Amino acid sequence: MSTLSRDEVARVAALARIDLTPDELDRLAGELDVIVESVARVSEVATPDVPATSHPLPLTNVFRTDEPVAPLDRDEVLAAAPAAQDGKFLVPQILGEEA
Incomplete structure (x- = not known):
């Protein structure tokens, strides 16, 4: 019998x-x-002595250390780009904007 x-x-x-x-x-x-019954079953298992868990494994930062390095050479980067003009990346026009 449906409870709802x-x-x-x-x-x-x-x-x-x-x-x-x-x-x-x-x-x-x-x-x-069915959803209400499933939540009720989970509620039966969840007891006050079981700590809440947001992640099963501890979260850690995976970022490298921040160390100053020499910047990339602009001309080398632009040479590797599909298209460049006047020292800038050239990308397709969007949203019908005027150039």
């Missing part, structure tokens, strides 16, 4: 401003019931 009635699904849909057909209301009542 068709009227409850219709109310949630109205609050979300979603128009649902009668068939969709019936189908979603069953689908939402």
Whole structure:
């Protein structure tokens, strides 16, 4: 038996401003019931003595150390670019902007 009635699904849909057909209301009542039951099962397992976990493994920074280095040579970079003009990268025009 569904714990969510068709009227409850219709109310949630109205609050979300979603128009649902009668068939969709019936189908979603069953689908939402499965979700509610799954959350209830997880809630049974989650006890106060189990700490909350956002990530199963510790997060660490993977950035290299910040060390000053010589900048890239502009002419070499522009020579490797598909297109360059007047010392700048040349890219396709977008959004119909004037050049």
